[in-house]
Amino acid sequence: MNFRPTSKQPRFSRGIISYDIFLTDFSMKTSNQSLPENCDYLVIGGGSAGAIIARRLADANIGRVVLVEAGINDQDDPALQNLSLLDNQGDHTEWGFLAYPVADRNNRIHYSRAKMLGGCGNHNDCAFLIPPDSDFDRWKNLGATGWEASSLIKYFDRIESMVHVERQPPVNPESRRFIDAGIELGLKEVDFRKSITEGVGPFPLNSNGDLRQSSSVAYLHPVAELPENLNVCCNTQAARIIFEGTKATVVVTDRGSIKANREIILATGAIHSPQLLMLSGVGDQKVLTELGIEPVAHLPGVGSNLVDHSSANLILALNRELSPWTMTCCEATMLLKSNSQEPAPDLLYHFVLGVRDKYEGRESHYTNSVKISPNVTRPKSRGNLALVSSQISDAPRINLNYFSDPLGYDIDTLIQGLRGSRKLAETRVFSEMVDHEIMPGPDAQSDDQLTEYILNTCETVYHPSGTCKMGNPDAPDTVVTPDLKLKGFDNLRVCDASVFPDMVTVNINNTVMMVAEKAADLIIQDAKR
Ligand SMILES: Cc1cc2nc3c(=O)[nH]c(=O)nc-3n(C[C@H](O)[C@H](O)[C@H](O)COP(=O)(O)OP(=O)(O)OC[C@H]3O[C@@H](n4cnc5c(N)ncnc54)[C@H](O)[C@@H]3O)c2cc1C
Secondary structure (H helix, E strand, C coil): CCCCCCCCCCCCCCCCCCCHHHHCCHHHCCCCCCCCCEEEEEEECCCCCHHHHHHHHHHCCCCCEEEECCCECHHHCHHHHEHHHCCCCCHHHECCEEEECCCCCCCCEEECCECECCHHHHCCCCECCCCCHHHHHHHHHCCCCCCCHHHHHHHHHHHHHHCCCECCCCCCHHHHHHHHHHHHCCCCECCCCCCCCCEEEECCECEECCEECCHHHHHCCCHHHCCCCEEEECCCCEEEEEEECCEEEEEEEECEEEEEEEEEEECCHHHHHHHHHHHCCEECHHHHHHCCCCCCEECCCCCCCEECCEECCEEEEECCCCCCCCCCCCCEEEEECCCCCCCCCCEEEEEEEEEECCECCCCCEEEEEEEEEEEECCCCCCEEEECCCCCCCCCCEEECCCCCCCCCHHHHHHHHHHHHHHHHHCCHHHHCCEEEEEECCCCCCCHHHHHHHHHHHCEECCCCECCCCECCCCCCCCCECCCCEECCCCCEEECCHHHCCCCCCCCCHHHHHHHHHHHHHHHHHHHHC
């Protein structure tokens, strides 16, 4: 079966279904050149961040750069870069994690992470937003010196010199009604590229028509024409980093070892970067010793401080057939301030066309349905990830610990969010197309009922971050210092979503790419000293 859906056909949540088309052995098409024995700069992970760093270092001509990526070369399958084929990417580009959303409940949720050049930027929804300045004020207050908003503008500008952004992408009729419903509630239609403020509007997208503008597309393609000093090695999984004193020297991969003469840059994302550090002996020494891993450095912050945007769903059955969507099934958004004391909106809504449950064992699919899903923009709950063994082949346990903050800020905010979803659904313009509320169902009205509903059905918008937190060197949970160097080490930097000192208000990919642009600058400046 050669299943390539048109936008008229329903699409399914990534990471759950595999289609025959994906049985093709894409690794056969990927240039599996021999692995170099050494280089100057070794970047591990070619995702949103790693692809940018590798390209910038190569262009700066400061030495030989090797990029190792566990997944395939995305260029071997053009469908991967086609945004309108989102959700149809199959298991060969997916790590296939499961995560525990709420402590003390055994439900597990599919926790998608891409495994390919371009990383999650190649299977995300391409919502592309710049966080408000207040987010970076918080970063700075948490010890991220030099990361204040004014100094980051140039990096966001650099990204836009490489990446095409659709500022006002077209929306389908249901998404248009969502926007009009917000206007009926008294909100403004906002260009969210200009400001992150209360309002409704289409999501700006990092795409050029249907062509994704992921970091691999924008910075690495065509791979065959990359500068000679950049060697991209796909289908190569790093298993361990070897340290000598305060230096990281060698990366052991499943295809052999590579020595790095100058720096190693870890960019395997918020789940794999702490996993790889722990497997290499960096983490909580007691825990590592119990697992039989020889400790190298006691950094208990590795794998802790996991923060993600938790969301809840108002699921509605429509009284009509759902129209085809134009590029992504998540075309429009609404930002709300449920608490006027907050510096920026505390709720961000995804309006999702077509609904599929993300829970293990609950994979029900509703036809002609939509969901209005608020997420807590700056959650206070923190999760963690824990190794289950000393083997890289064993996925870590991912504890999202949603709604674990002692004062209940996250759950209270999300209850407000669900009530906001209902208000929007009840507007004249929106209610015209609604048949009935599927979930939580009209009977669930009280705070207690909505709390129970959220604890059982909450979802993720796939924004894990913070697991190798950047901060003040004196803080016990700091993993990297503001120059992104692993605390106590000279030449290992972590540069991906894991270094966020705190969550940003909006979808995080643009911020990850900004971290990469700044990381490249820091490395190049050091090389030229
Ligand atoms: C389904 C989904 C939808 C999303 N939608 C949006 C959106 O619309 N807008 C938005 O802003 N954000 C979105 N995000 C989030 C955003 O895409 C990610 O936060 C961002 O891409 C993370 O970038 P990264 O560089 O930290 O990690 P990644 O992009 O995950 O890159 C890590 C790379 O490292 C590789 N790797 C891992 N381990 C190893 C190893 N041991 N050796 C070698 N390579 C390794 C992986 O294969 C991967 O390619 C979405 C995420 C998902 C999963």
